Amino acid sequence: MGVHLKASRCRLCGALHHPPRAICPRCGPGSRGSLEEVELPDRGRVVAYTVLHYPPEGYPSPMILAVAEVGGVRLIGRVVGDLEAVGEGCEVEVVEGEGAPYLFLLEG
């Protein structure tokens, strides 16, 4: 089940941010109050990934961390599912995760 993450969009410059922000870093302190909440799509595409063999305590080893482009925002997150299939350019579904704000699910 895909989730639609809440992001913020700056009404002054159009920039999207995740995690959502109160102030747009492009526009500066004057943009406070000019950001609106938007939902991101539940699908994205892997830009780069790494297989982490020494993750922090409490995380599976090995684990895959990826940067994915989701509706115009680059997000970093853990990849779950068919790990063999991971590659740059492959499509992932943004899903709810245990102990993480979201996960990237890879369907084989």
Added chain:
Amino acid sequence: MREVAIVGVGMTPFGKHPDRSLIDLMLEASHTALMDAGALETPIEAVHVGCMASGMLCGLENTATLLADELGVKPQTAERVENSAASGGSALLSAYLAVASGLYDVVLIVGGEKMRHLPTPQATRAIAAMTHPEGERPHGVTMPSLAALLTRLYMRRYGLTRRQLALVAVKNHRNALSNPYAHLRRAITVEDVLSSRVVAEPLRLFDCSPISDGAAALLLAPLERALEFTDQPVVLRGVGQAVDRVMMTERDDPLTLHAVKEAAGRALERAGVSIDEIDVVELHDAFTILEIVESEDLGLFEKGRGGEAVEEGLTAIDGERPINPSGGLKARGHPLGATGVAQAVEITWQLRGEAGGRQVREAERGLSCNVSGFAANAVVIVYERGW
């Protein structure tokens, strides 16, 4: 602004110091710097400590005042500066400002960290505290994983090879062989790097700087008083600092470290010199990829050329652009808060001609680059012989 000079330096060996406290390490580095400057009887007006995480790592705060107390000095100012892995560089910068402004004359800077007593997962967690608290850390992001992602992107765009990356570690280990203060004093080969265990693909253990204990110290004075302490003062000719977005994913182009580029531009401009006039560079190679990317963003090589430069030997001690003659973070070691100060110590030795087997020939001008977070903040300093 007055001209400011380094008039004394000291450091502990970097590595494992299981039986010594953080303050003890800082004390040794400080005392050595005071002796080097012949300043054991000189009133010290300020003590600036660079230390990232004494609380998390050692359960200790109030480090600067405690150090002053233990060292037997009674400065007007004693404070700690935290700028994650650039805490040392930032402590040097704030001390520089105090002397340049005329507020104080004689100021001690000490960078130090003690990390080895913790099991690696705990030390890794303390280091990962510099990542973004919402956007990165809850996902298990560590510094090596960010370096690995940067490496992937860089390899794809510029065709950097795994071998070129390994050569950074090989060079820095070779340099450290003649550095008695280095943590890892052991020659390694490309094959050693490529057969070391995978940390975060494509990075292996030998692509990463070690977890180290250690401290380094500097004594600053106005140039007009420097000859009271030394006949070889090293002038801080230009300083520059810059910040970038904390999260690599939020940067327009993550393959350019804008903090490094802008800080270097500012430091060189204030020094009134170009990067081509710099004889020796100490930069922040927490991971092999960072030496390559930073060398480009400092202006030493064109973007995308850093890997070839290493392969061609340009960055070796006897190359055209010597980088990290000390062994860098990779082989000298990386006690977080100590690193920026140790870079200044190394440049001082290089300019004085005291670097022994790792001496860069006729080094008259040097530059250091210390970064914090994942290069979200950088401190660059240009040094010049003051004699």
